[in-house]
Amino acid sequence: MTANLAHFAINADDVPASRAFYEDIFGWTFTAWGPPGFYRIRTGSLNDPGIAGALQQRRELVPGRPTTGLECTFAVENVDATAAAVRAAGGRILLDRFTISGVGHLVFLADPAGNPVGAMQYDAGAE
DSSP states (O other), X not given: OOOEEEEEEEEESSHHHHHHHHHHHHOOEEEEOSXXXXXXXXXXXXXXOOSEEEEXXXXXXXXXXXXOSEEEEEEOSOHHHHHHHHHHTTOEEEEEEEEETTTEEEEEEEOTTOXXXXXXXXXXXXX
């Protein structure tokens, strides 16, 4: 079972300041999407869009530890099988499977070192 990096998220306390920073430094473009303070990031051009990204209000995937750094999500074929493999390999599930309508099914896990990681089963028909 292989998985490619499919999405990254930047958690920020001051979303507008972070948005301006990445627009100025990397030329990224942002589109409001979903909940307030959530933006889709396009890191490349229309012809070469790069990896999908998001800028969002900081959250705690691990209770008591605000998420810092980049939050990475990997595309998997079966999110339920991935969750079972995580448990069998010594990891733990931080956020049980949930569905993002029109996107797919997602879990957040922690590796044995405690790093939060997303695993997404993409499904445009997900409800």
